[in-house]
Amino acid sequence: MRVADSPTIKYYTRWELFEEAKKKKGKVEVLGAEKQGEVFSVEGKRVEIRTVEGTGHAHVEGNVKERLFIVEDSTRGPLFVTGRIQGKGEVFHLIRGGNIHYSHWEVKGNLVVRTLLVGREIYLRYDGEGRLRLYGVSLPGRSDVNHHLTAGDIENVHLLVPDDSSFLVHRPLVKLGKGGSAHVETRFLPGGLVVAVPSVEVYTSEVETASHSVKDLSFTGDQLFYLRSRGLTPHEARSLLIEETMKFLLGGLYEEARTILQTVPSLRPTRNPP
Amino acid sequence: MITKGSISRSFVEGLSREKGEPEWMRRLRLQALELFERLSDPLWLKGIDEIDLDELVLYEKVDARATSWDELPPEIRRFYEELNLPEQEKKFLAGLATSYDSEMVYYNAKKFLEEKGVVVLPMEEAVKRYPDLVRRYFGKVFPPAEHRYSALHYALWSGGVFVYVPPGVKVTFPVEAFFLVANEMVAQFEHTLIVVGENAFLHFIEGCSSPQFRKFAFHDGVVEAYVHRGGHLKFTTVQNWSRDLINFNNKRAIVEEGGRVEWVEGSFGSRASYVYPSFILRDGASVDVRAFTIAHGGEWKEGGVKLFHVGKDTRSHVVSKSVSSSDGVSVFRGLLRVNKGATGSRSSMSCDSLLLDEESKAFTYPHNQVEEPTARVSYEATTSFLREDQLFYLRSRGLDEDSAKALIVSGFLSDVISYLPPEYASVFRRVLELDFRGSVG
Amino acid sequence: MLEVVDLHARVEGKEVLKGVNLSLREGDIVVLTGPNGSGKSTLARAIAGDERVEITKGDVLLDGESILGLTPEERFKKGVFLTFQAPPEFEGIPVGSFLLRISGKGEREALEELKELVEKLGLPKNVLFRELHRGLSGGEKKRLELLQALFLKPRFVILDEIDSGVDIESIEKIVELVKELARDGSGILYITHNPRSLELLGRYRVLRMEEGRIIG
Numbered sequence: 042m043r044v045a046d047s048p049t050i051k052y053y054t055r056w057e058l059f060e061e062a063k064k065k066k067g068k069v070e071v072l073g074a075e076k077q078g079e080v081f082s083v084e085g086k087r088v089e090i091r092t093v094e095g096t097g098h099a100h101v102e103g104n105v106k107e108r109l110f111i112v113e114d115s116t117r118g119p120l121f122v123t124g125r126i127q128g129k130g131e132v133f134h135l136i137r138g139g140n141i142h143y144s145h146w147e148v149k150g151n152l153v154v155r156t157l158l159v160g161r162e163i164y165l166r167y168d169g170e171g172r173l174r175l176y177g178v179s180l181p182g183r184s185d186v187n188h189h190l191t192a193g194d195i196e197n198v199h200l201l202v203p204d205d206s207s208f209l210v211h212r213p214l215v216k217l218g219k220g221g222s223a224h225v226e227t228r229f230l231p232g233g234l235v236v237a238v239p240s241v242e243v244y245t246s247e248v249e250t251a252s253h254s255v256k257d258l259s260f261t262g263d264q265l266f267y268l269r270s271r272g273l274t275p276h277e278a279r280s281l282l283i284e285e286t287m288k289f290l291l292g293g294l295y296e297e298a299r300t301i302l303q304t305v306p307s308l309r310p311t312r313n314p315p
Numbered sequence: 316m317i318t319k320g321s322i323s324r325s326f327v328e329g330l331s332r333e334k335g336e337p338e339w340m341r342r343l344r345l346q347a348l349e350l351f352e353r354l355s356d357p358l359w360l361k362g363i364d365e366i367d368l369d370e371l372v373l374y375e376k377v378d379a380r381a382t383s384w385d386e387l388p389p390e391i392r393r394f395y396e397e398l399n400l401p402e403q404e405k406k407f408l409a410g411l412a413t414s415y416d417s418e419m420v421y422y423n424a425k426k427f428l429e430e431k432g433v434v435v436l437p438m439e440e441a442v443k444r445y446p447d448l449v450r451r452y453f454g455k456v457f458p459p460a461e462h463r464y465s466a467l468h469y470a471l472w473s474g475g476v477f478v479y480v481p482p483g484v485k486v487t488f489p490v491e492a493f494f495l496v497a498n499e500m501v502a503q504f505e506h507t508l509i510v511v512g513e514n515a516f517l518h519f520i521e522g523c524s525s526p527q528f529r530k531f532a533f534h535d536g537v538v539e540a541y542v543h544r545g546g547h548l549k550f551t552t553v554q555n556w557s558r559d560l561i562n563f564n565n566k567r568a569i570v571e572e573g574g575r576v577e578w579v580e581g582s583f584g585s586r587a588s589y590v591y592p593s594f595i596l597r598d599g600a601s602v603d604v605r606a607f608t609i610a611h612g613g614e615w616k617e618g619g620v621k622l623f624h625v626g627k628d629t630r631s632h633v634v635s636k637s638v639s640s641s642d643g644v645s646v647f648r649g650l651l652r653v654n655k656g657a658t659g660s661r662s663s664m665s666c667d668s669l670l671l672d673e674e675s676k677a678f679t680y681p682h683n684q685v686e687e688p689t690a691r692v693s694y695e696a697t698t699s700f701l702r703e704d705q706l707f708y709l710r711s712r713g714l715d716e717d718s719a720k721a722l723i724v725s726g727f728l729s730d731v732i733s734y735l736p737p738e739y740a741s742v743f744r745r746v747l748e749l750d751f752r753g754s755v756g
Numbered sequence: 757m758l759e760v761v762d763l764h765a766r767v768e769g770k771e772v773l774k775g776v777n778l779s780l781r782e783g784d785i786v787v788l789t790g791p792n793g794s795g796k797s798t799l800a801r802a803i804a805g806d807e808r809v810e811i812t813k814g815d816v817l818l819d820g821e822s823i824l825g826l827t828p829e830e831r832f833k834k835g836v837f838l839t840f841q842a843p844p845e846f847e848g849i850p851v852g853s854f855l856l857r858i859s860g861k862g863e864r865e866a867l868e869e870l871k872e873l874v875e876k877l878g879l880p881k882n883v884l885f886r887e888l889h890r891g892l893s894g895g896e897k898k899r900l901e902l903l904q905a906l907f908l909k910p911r912f913v914i915l916d917e918i919d920s921g922v923d924i925e926s927i928e929k930i931v932e933l934v935k936e937l938a939r940d941g942s943g944i945l946y947i948t949h950n951p952r953s954l955e956l957l958g959r960y961r962v963l964r965m966e967e968g969r970i971i972g
């Protein structure tokens with residue numbers, strides 16, 4: 042599998058760190074999969090990949106039938122994961138840990154993928170094809186979410202949640218051929234440095250739809266007044282919007298990830314009215 | 316890209332001497348030549364395989380316009396015939412007129428400008444007559460080192476216009492430099508420098524929708540604009556290049572405190588075009604850009620805009636429209652950079668492309684970097700497609716296929732066309748129709 | 757009682773309200789009419805606390821106490837409710853969960869009530885799951901606003917042209933529902949210039965507004 046080589050990507054990611062870490066070997070633990078030669082083959086509905094010591098490397102393949110939960114954890118050491126998932130259903134992908142983390146997956150089929158990134162130096166790439174709904178959230182830290190997508194029928198909405206010292210990138214690159222349809226969107230909250238580089242290449246007019254957008258998550262004066270006139274303070278209105286957006290993007294992963302989300306200051310969930 | 320031949324220092328020095336330039340300009344040219352030799356091609360450069368430098372310098376000395384009606388390519392001759400322009404205009408556009416009555420027509424305008432202290436001169440003349448004024452800005456807005464071909468431009472530049480509007484002066488009629496200093500707008504390395512003083516106003520129109528014939532095949536011009544505090548510049552440029560020309564157009568405006576720029580930009584023709592007007596916004600500056608690009612079969616047209624929100628409370632609004640037909644490729648490259656500290660800044664960009672048929676293509680590469688938490692940013696792009704039922708509907712109301720397509724394209728571009736001066740807009744629509752008729756089939 | 761006393765206000769530097777007086781009791785309906793641009797919507801927004809309306813003189817009192825110092829959300833909590841003439845659309849905020857949240861009502865009883873109201877007002881069945889006001893027609897937006905008033909039963913309801921963009925049969929229905937709301941105890945300021953509405957509300961107090969003042 043060819044590793045990302047675009048000058049833009051390398052500019053934003055501290056690529057030398059990945060290059061260095063890639064060379065080292067260590068021990069990795071993959072729960073919920075069976076090792077067949079060099080490949081870990083996923084059996085059931087949940088696979089956990091974590092570094093035990095040193096730098097972990099793993100190549101994982103799985104078929105999705107309804108649901109698959111992938112957890113990648115680089116808490117104990119840098120982690121390099123390449124993988125392939127295909128099939129039909131919903132995928133939850135949780136990428137966490139405090140070390141250098143490289144995750145590169147081929148994603149094919151009729152899938153809804155919900156991704157949550159929480160970590161210090163994460164590089165995530167999906168090479169996607171088919172009918173895909175890719176929804177994700179990048180939490181504070183340094184992360185570079187890079188998707189190479191061929192439509193098919195693709196929707197990619199990603200929310201960047203930075204803090205003061207964050208550096209978050211979303212770069213969906215879509216190639217649209219005959220009969221394809223694509224919509225990619227970057228949304229972001231204020232703070233830190235956010236970089237959105239959507240690229241959409243349309244090769245023919247025989248395409249269904251093609252659109253992309255980058256927007257900050259905020260209200261117009263009218264919208265804010267409307268919500269306040271229904272009893273919400275500006276802070277509550279903002280929290281409501283963020284919460285609803287996260288629920289929409291993370292779906293079932295939202296509940297699982299609640300504890301993680303609560304640790305992010307700008308995301309303190311709202312209290313219910315008395 | 317391969318460059319054939321070379322440009323010698325002595326050639327550049329000779330050029331400078333012939334123009335009678337001051338020492339600082341000669342040095343600038345030579346430094347730029349050095350840069351050109353050292354720099355490598357920009358990453359975004361595509362569609363040009365080879366440039367013949369020997370051929371380039373040839374046109375520096377020769378009048379690149381046609382010298383007889385027969386020399387004009389048949390499609391251009393036919394074009395003028397169809398446009399129904401008066402004989403005089405046809406000749407002028409073809410570059411055949413040796414003396415056009417611009418003096419008579421614009422006598423009153425020139426009188427007004429003189430009284431107010433507004434300077435409108437060919438660039439070479441301005442360098443000699445107002446050296447200090449020119450030196451303050453020349454090469455400072457769009458520097459030679461920006462990329463390899465801007466360096467080439469600064470080494471070889473000739474022609475172009477210098478406009479200076481003193482503080483407080485509002486020039487109420489558009490200055491159409493094309494007619495005032497017509498001779499100077501045909502050069503391939505023309506350099507235009509516009510300075511709008513504090514609280515002054517200028518509407519500058521460059522170019523012409525009708526096709527321009529040039530003998531050279533590589534155009535590398537620069538437009539620099541400096542808008543001082545509270546100043547207001549409206550800049551309109553529509554160009555129609557011949558089919559085998561390669562067009563680099565390097566444009567930038569620096570907008571000082573509270574300044575405002577309205578920029579309308581578009582081009583027809585050329586084999587490959589790279590046009591990315593860029594803007595630097597200081598405190599309270601606002602920029603409104605309307606741009607269109609049309610790519611017919613075999614053309615590679617790049618458009619875009621670069622915005623640097625450097626100051627507080629800056630505003631930018633961009634509407635970019637592109638149309639591709641046959642296997643034409645329209646490309647949008649945008650850069651929006653909102654610096655930390657550019658508090659309260661707002662930017663909204665919309666970028667729409669229309670594909671007319673199966674082979675046409677549109678690529679969009681926007682790049683948004685936002686580092687200011689209080690900034691509000693919105694960028695949206697949609698690609699739309701000409702549908703059979705739209706064509707059928709119009710045809711069932713009497714339009715032939717070409718006219719139908721032109722009407723749809725005209726409707727699609729109306730957001731941009733409505734910002735052209737009225738006389739331009741009507742010529743534009745006719746040009747658009749002829750342009751499509753010429754390219755279809 | 758909700759009282760507006762000699763209210764003067766500016767919007768974007770321009771004087772729009774030039775001394776408005778009116779009073780509204782709970783259970784009462786007051787009809788406010790007048791030409792476009794007379795300041796009716798501005799008055800509505802001023803009462804609801806829109807910060808873009810600058811009060812230059814006068815007061816708005818609720819039970820004898822000024823509410824000018826209160827934020828829009830505080831005024832809502834005190835029972836002042838405005839239905840918007842042009843409700844903004846919201847991406848990502850589902851209607852149902854939003855209404856539950858602002859009403860503070862328990863989920864089970866509230867959902868039942870909401871479903872009934874959706875049917876009563878002829879809104880699309882799935883509207884509770886859709887994004888707030890997004891993709892709704894003009895008439896549907898008005899009905900969603902009215903639904904909120906019927907659901908929340910605030911002490912004072914300002915209906916800003918709840919009947920515009922709505923077809924004639926629906927106007928009869930809307931006025932009927934508004935009368936019911938008043939019977940249940942809400943004080944209603946019904947802003948309109950629809951002749952059918954004026955006809956149907958003929959027996960209530962009708963105030964006419966012109967150029968920022970109430971005349972006659």
